[in-house]
Amino acid sequence: MLPKIYDTQPAILDLEAGEYFWCSCGLSGHQPMCDGEHTGTGLRSKKFILTERSIVRLCNCKQTRTPPFCDGSHAALNG
Ligand code: FES
Numbered sequence: 001m002l003p004k005i006y007d008t009q010p011a012i013l014d015l016e017a018g019e020y021f022w023c024s025c026g027l028s029g030h031q032p033m034c035d036g037e038h039t040g041t042g043l044r045s046k047k048f049i050l051t052e053r054s055i056v057r058l059c060n061c062k063q064t065r066t067p068p069f070c071d072g073s074h075a076a077l078n079g
Pocket residue numbers: 007008009010011058059060061062063064069070071072073074075
């Protein structure tokens with residue numbers, strides 16, 4: 001399946017250092033992180049690691065070319 005657009009703006013989060021799993025399918029009920037809803041879609045979560053506390057812009061439109069981070073692709077959806 002193609003990813004579902006969850007939102008047309010990124011999630012700007014202040015996250016502690018650690019390991020995270022970003023939702024690539026748009027179906028998670030725990031956006032922008034994975035909750036396992038992608039099972040059976042052919043899509044997979046994207047693991048990322050923060051080595052220090054960071055403010056991040058995580059893609060919510062699921063169209064980014066630099067997952068899990070927003071690359072501005074959502075701008076084309078806000079038309
Ligand atoms: S929210 Fe997806 S590219 Fe910005």
